[in-house]
Amino acid sequence: MDDESRVARWQQRTELPLALASLAFLASYAVRVLAPGLHDVWQDLSLAVLLASWALFFVDYAVCWRLSGQGLRFVPKHRLDTLVLVLPLLRPLRIVKVYEAVQRRHGKPRLALHARVIAYSGLSTVLLGFAGALAVYQQERGAPGATMRTFGDAVWWASETLTTVGYGDITPVTPMGRLIAVGMMAIGLALLGAVTGTFASWLLQVFSREDDERPPGS
Structure with a gap:
């Protein structure tokens, strides 16, 4: 072996x-x-x-x-x-890789690759968003000039950051909070790119399959 x-x-x-x-x-x-x-x-x-x-x-x-x-x-x-x-x-970001290895031993996966990527990206976003909200709230609460006064504010900020919306109503003011924000931005861009890219690939495959199945001359 x-x-x-x-x-x-x-x-x-x-x-x-x-x-x-x-x-x-x-x-x-x-x-x-x-x-x-x-x-x-x-x-x-x-x-x-x-x-x-x-x-x-x-x-x-x-x-x-x-x-x-x-x-x-x-x-x-x-x-x-x-x-x-x-x-x-x-x-949780490793689940897709391990799931692939297990499924190769038992035949075809139950879900298509596109569905798995979107599902696991969504799960990872929720877990990492919650963890990021906890981490930044721990740094920001009680800091002078902080706009993040409650954990609800932290969750709202994490949602804004991961979805790349960034309203700017709540922003970290501590050095560690801003460092965490940089990591959250990178994760948000990566996960958003994975989901949108996978969805676009799935649409292309659907349209291509429909073109292949269309009778000639139609």
């Missing part, structure tokens, strides 16, 4: 547990940001879940690195895995 096959088998076995760990990370982070006044026991528990999630992602990255046999070449060849280690909430 080659190295790539071993890595693929490991990823197939660990995808669900690590996806659940990503959701646990998100929930614990939300508790720490939105409920800072909770009893110390709950704060400590949420911190323990955060650290455990990070540990799971680190173990996954280390095992994939070891099984690949690529040494330092593993990092540039697996940029998304590296980003997942830094920010576990990016893990």
